Amino acid sequence: MSGIFEYNGGSIVGMKGKNCIAMACDRRFGQQMSTITTNYQKVFKIQDNILLALSGLNTDIHTFYALMEKEINLYNLKENRKMKPTTFANLVASALYERRFGPFFVTPIVAGLENGKPILATYDSIGCKSDLDDFQVGGTGGNYIYGACEAFFKPDMNPEELEEVIGQSLVSGCDRDALSGWGGVVYVLTEQKLTVKILKTKQT
Amino acid sequence: MIDFDPSTFGLAHTYQKEDKDEINTLKMPSAPQVIYRTLNGPTQTNGGNKLNNFKHGTTTLGFVFKEGILLAVDSRASMGSFLSSEQVRKVIEINEYLLGTMAGGAADCQYWLAYLANHCRTYELKNGSKLSVAAASKFLQGILIGYKNSGLSMGCMIAGSDLSGQHLYYIDNDGMRLKGDIFSVGSGSTYAYGVLDNHYRYEMSLNEAVELGIRAIYHATHRDTASGGVVRVYHIHQNGWTKVHDGIDVVDLHYQFAQQKGLVGDGDEAKQRLF
Secondary structure, eight states, X not given: OOSGGGSSOOEEEEEEOSSOEEEEEEOOXXXXXXXXXXXXXXXXXXXTTXXXXXXXXXXXXXXXXXXXXXXXXXXXXXXXXXXXXXXXXXXXXXXXXXXXXXXXXXXXEEEEEETTEEEEEEEOTTOOEEOOOSEEEEETTHHHXXXXXXXXXXXXXXXXXXXXXXXXXXXXXXXXXXXSOSOEEEEEEXXXXXXXXXXXXXXX | OOOSOXXXXXXXXOOOTTOTTSOOOOOOOOOOOOOOOOSSSSXXXXXXXXXXXXXXXXXXXXXXXXXXXXXXXXXXXXXXXXXXXXXXXXXXXXXXXXXXXXXXXXXXXXXXXXXXXXXHHHHHHHHSSOOOHHHHHHHHHHHHHHTTTTTOOBEEEEEEEETTEEEEEEEETTSOEEEOSEEEESTTHHHHHHHXXXXXXXTOOHHHHHHHHHHHHHHHHHHBTTOOSEEEEEEEETTEEEEEEEEEXXXXXXXXXXXXXXXXXXXXTTOOOOO
């Protein structure tokens, strides 16, 4: 409870499926042991085919998201085209390393669909990218969510199964973490659409 | 003050014919002896920051009203930010007319309230009448003053019924003993006090009091991360105590109260942006 990453609390998880990706996050915004609101946004749609989830210090979540939004808008204006998810994943790593000696206290997860192929990348707070796993977690409840993910996950799930699995993993994980929870949101991205569902969870 | 010989640490004796001068009952392990005392004031826990001190991660409350005393507690135990249990029993049944609430160190509360129970029973047998709530709470205070500054962590309420009525005392590890009408103890106590102070009236009926206790605990569990699980409610009246509710899930309470207000309870009433 005493670290800067534990000050606000929160958990995120990302998973790959068959031609789809899913992200889930809790909704708590707290200050140490006190909960302030239960509707804080932690997953952002950067582009129609890219989602960025952030966990860590909430002020840096907001600032880093605003920075990424600026970068992608400028890219669209300069290059007159959309950014590929793999390019965005690299951009996040560079943007984090730019602040190597005064970092953003966030642990991002990037998920996207590039020509139908799912991309998932996670980083530490100074930009070490890891994109080889089928699911990734972040935040104070991350380790508890890992357990549930390992139990429920199987490769190449369809969007409905993926939504169910990621929702259950998030909820089970957050139930064991005092600093995460108070609601959950699941995002499932396919070639055709982005589905956003709010989970009914423990509000304690 | 000490009834048991300190040298009989952990030994159980049964009545021996040779021991006709003393009746050896089953001896409890003797009370722990403090080997040294810290000379520098209260032991620091968790860097001394009271808000982070998870040993007090709980919400318990009790109040006196015209039908007796109502106690309501949550049931969460946390180790840092890890939730170790959601099913803890924080009301300790000392005997049929005395209840104690647990806040702070679980081991400390369990042990010393069991010690108090033993003392009450011995007194009853030797003197033919029950120990009063005032005397029982004072006995516990005496013990805790003896262990002051040695690191015990207890913030408990002793509530009970005796010949002079129903009484509520707050006892803590600093040796404080307070008689009062409304108490809330633990990290969620501030939230519970807000609800309690708003709707408390001495003339409440039992149903209103139970409803108030449940509501106060629920609000504390919603805002405080170290409180949660289920609400347990006890009522103390002139014939002893009754367990009113053994465990109402606070999750169900949240959605129930939200529905009563015409809301859904998912935190989205402000229609915040989702992506």
